[in-house]
Amino acid sequence: xxxxxxxxxxxxxxxxxxxxxxxxxxxxxxxxxxxxxxxxxxxxxxxxxxxxxxxxxxxxxxxxxxxxxxxxxxxxxxxxxxxxxxxxxxxxxxxxxxxxxxxxxxxxxxxxxxxxxxxxxxxxxxxxxxxxxxxxxxxxxxxxxxxxxxxxxxxxxxxxxxxxxxxxxxxxxxxxxxxxxxxxxxxxxxxxxxxxxxxxxxxxxxxxxxxxxxxxxxxxxxxxxxxxxxxxxxxxxxxxxxxxxxxxxxxxxxxxxxxxxxxxxxxxxxxxxxxxxxxxxxxxxxxxxxxxxxxxxxxxx
Amino acid sequence: xxxxxxxxxxxxxxxxxxxxxxxxxxxxxxxxxxxxxxxxxxxxxxxxxxxxxxxxxxxxxxxxxxxxxxxxxxxxxxxxxxxxxxxxxxxxxxxxxxxxxxxxxxxxxxxxxxxxxxxxxxxxxxxxxxxxxxxxxxxxxxxxxxxxxxxxxxxxxxxxxxxxxxxxxxxxxxxxxxxxxxxxxxxxxxxxxxxxxxxxxxxxxxxxxxxxxxxxxxxxxxxxxxxxxxxxxxxxxxxxxxxxxxxxxxxxxxxxxxxxxxxxxxxxxxxxxxxxxxxxxxxxxxxxxxxxxxxxxxxxx
Numbered sequence: 283x284x285x286x287x288x289x290x291x292x293x294x295x296x297x298x299x300x301x302x303x304x305x306x307x308x309x310x311x312x313x314x315x316x317x318x319x320x321x322x323x324x325x326x327x328x329x330x331x332x333x334x335x336x337x338x339x340x341x342x343x344x345x346x347x348x349x350x351x352x353x354x355x356x357x358x359x360x361x362x363x364x365x366x367x368x369x370x371x372x373x374x375x376x377x378x379x380x381x382x383x384x385x386x387x388x389x390x391x392x393x394x395x396x397x398x399x400x401x402x403x404x405x406x407x408x409x410x411x412x413x414x415x416x417x418x419x420x421x422x423x424x425x426x427x428x429x430x431x432x433x434x435x436x437x438x439x440x441x442x443x444x445x446x447x448x449x450x451x452x453x454x455x456x457x458x459x460x461x462x463x464x465x466x467x468x469x470x471x472x473x474x475x476x477x478x479x480x481x482x483x484x485x486x487x488x489x490x491x492x493x494x495x496x497x498x499x500x501x502x503x504x505x506x507x508x509x510x511x512x513x514x515x516x517x518x519x520x521x522x523x524x525x526x527x528x529x530x531x532x533x534x535x536x537x538x539x540x541x542x543x544x545x546x547x548x549x550x551x552x553x554x555x556x557x558x559x560x561x562x563x564x565x566x567x568x569x570x571x572x573x574x575x576x577x578x579x580x581x582x583x
Numbered sequence: 584x585x586x587x588x589x590x591x592x593x594x595x596x597x598x599x600x601x602x603x604x605x606x607x608x609x610x611x612x613x614x615x616x617x618x619x620x621x622x623x624x625x626x627x628x629x630x631x632x633x634x635x636x637x638x639x640x641x642x643x644x645x646x647x648x649x650x651x652x653x654x655x656x657x658x659x660x661x662x663x664x665x666x667x668x669x670x671x672x673x674x675x676x677x678x679x680x681x682x683x684x685x686x687x688x689x690x691x692x693x694x695x696x697x698x699x700x701x702x703x704x705x706x707x708x709x710x711x712x713x714x715x716x717x718x719x720x721x722x723x724x725x726x727x728x729x730x731x732x733x734x735x736x737x738x739x740x741x742x743x744x745x746x747x748x749x750x751x752x753x754x755x756x757x758x759x760x761x762x763x764x765x766x767x768x769x770x771x772x773x774x775x776x777x778x779x780x781x782x783x784x785x786x787x788x789x790x791x792x793x794x795x796x797x798x799x800x801x802x803x804x805x806x807x808x809x810x811x812x813x814x815x816x817x818x819x820x821x822x823x824x825x826x827x828x829x830x831x832x833x834x835x836x837x838x839x840x841x842x843x844x845x846x847x848x849x850x851x852x853x854x855x856x857x858x859x860x861x862x863x864x865x866x867x868x869x870x871x872x873x874x875x876x877x878x879x880x881x882x883x884x
Contacts, residue, residue, distance in 0.1 A: 430809060434844045467768040468821050470843060508731055512848040520769050520847060542771060543735045543844040546821060547813040 297568050299453075301446050301484040307507040308484040314453040316479060316534055318414035318559075326407040335412065339479035340533035342523035346405075347460065352528040356462050358395050359424050359551055362386055373577050382428050388577040390422040390555065400555050405458065408532065413454055413559045418583045420444070420455060420558040424462075426551050432470050432544030437511055439478075440556070441535040442485060442504045448579035449565040453479075455535040455558040462551040465524040470544030472531060475511075477518035478538035483510050489569050506538065514538055558583075598869050600754075602747050602785040608808040609785040615754040617780060617835055619715035619860075627708040636713065640780035641824065641834035647706075648761065648829035657763050657828070659696050660725050660852055663687055674878050683729050689878040691723040691856065701856050706759065709833065714755055714860045719884045721745070721756060721859040725763075727852050733771050733845030738812055740779075741857070742836040743786060743805045749880035750866040754780075756836040756859040763852040766825040771845030773832060776812075778819035779839035784811050790870050807839065815839055859884075 298313045316339065319325065321332045327341070335341045347355065366374045366383045373392070375385040389396040399405075400419050409417055426432075440457060444450040465471045483506040523531050533539065535556075544550055558564075560583045567573050573581065599614045617640065620626065622633045628642070636642045648656070667675045667684045674693070676686040690697040700706075701720050710718055727733075741758060745751040766772045784807040824832050834840065836857075845851055859865075861884045868874050874882065 515848050
């Protein structure tokens, strides 16, 4: 048995968040901090913001990008969309009904401008405070959620998928969603369930092999059950942090979130970047299955 | 040629709102008043409410039902839903994906309690003021829009359908939507485009025969085009009149409206009643096709 195999077994032994194993959903207590640093006066967020993130699992920062930055990213995103329409690349995910572009992945690798954005010092300082370490991009994408036909993203914990399908061991990652258009409560905005990040919903059902292409269009595995969703929403409510283009939502890897469809004429594009702690590097997927491709789950820290 | 046939031809000659005829969408000016009465101090709404309805095309009345009435209707609606799940009646429309009950039609005929509600004196006085005549129920239904899986209703003018498919000659009808649950901006509430009721979007494409069963699940004909929708929303914005259970939205037959999907655990049931003026009785459908059944479009005033 190779050293590599032994190490993999050891890593898998400490699966503290088993999911898609049992026939009934289970609730497990979170084993990891939400804010991994101790706040002090030189922290890049206020005490109130840090406490809000700890309790609610997200942080909304209006006007994070200035107008010049915003225009620049909007133009790049449009260019990328035009290119993506004509492309056969597997980085591109289309809407479940129809062929309009839903998401383009790995934008921090393929476009220098988004690579630069991912290293923005203001953003990084907050991310590194919350995760208390250096980080790397686990996943990046633009979601286009077009007007008229934008479909819903059903409720899910990102961590549940990243753990089971990508082998992310612990809850020491977060997502940043940067609005490229004004967000309204009626054009399918991000909905989060405050407080839901403090428990882990172990989902039901085994994952089929290579299902990830379908799951990025429409999620069918790693889906939380109705009873737990109902209870979580009763306890925490639903928040829809919406604001002008250039605002940013930072949210914990385990917060329950989703979005409704968008029949309005207003598209709801956003840049989506996931930061993972370099202390939390990926192991073999906990499902025991083949890992997803690197444009979905970067395996190099 | 029978007298009946001559009369039908004459009625059809004055089609002032032709739709689903041309290959390009057309905009026609509204030929009918919005508020058909002159306001005076004994009118059942304030001058401000009357003017708001005239300009915006809808009126939102919070707390229209008292708690006792509300509980009564909620219970009746739940009973009806349980019965409907087991029923094969064509009054029952199911969700486009799956078999959950989406709507039950003709509730004012099949359930005495809803018959009584449709004749509520406070409601009728407002309806008769706005339409300046006696009225009758053109259509009634409960929409269940279940939690987790409630699908969208795409943008449409009700009048466009009632004119083309049911033979409603003029814009002298309105809808009342009574909320049976608290409505939130995130559980797929009614969205209206204020001001859109003042123009008629003549839609593209001929209607297939007997398509109504599909259209009640998912609308594909009588659908306004993207360019006109975008312009209307730019001009009028989008309003989402939401409030507590027991609130009511009264809206003009020609206002552009729709709703997004509902992945939240909160269902969004509402009672929906359409009043038409007795001066505006149905003629043969302007499509020249067979009229829809009477549980969808009541042909007896």
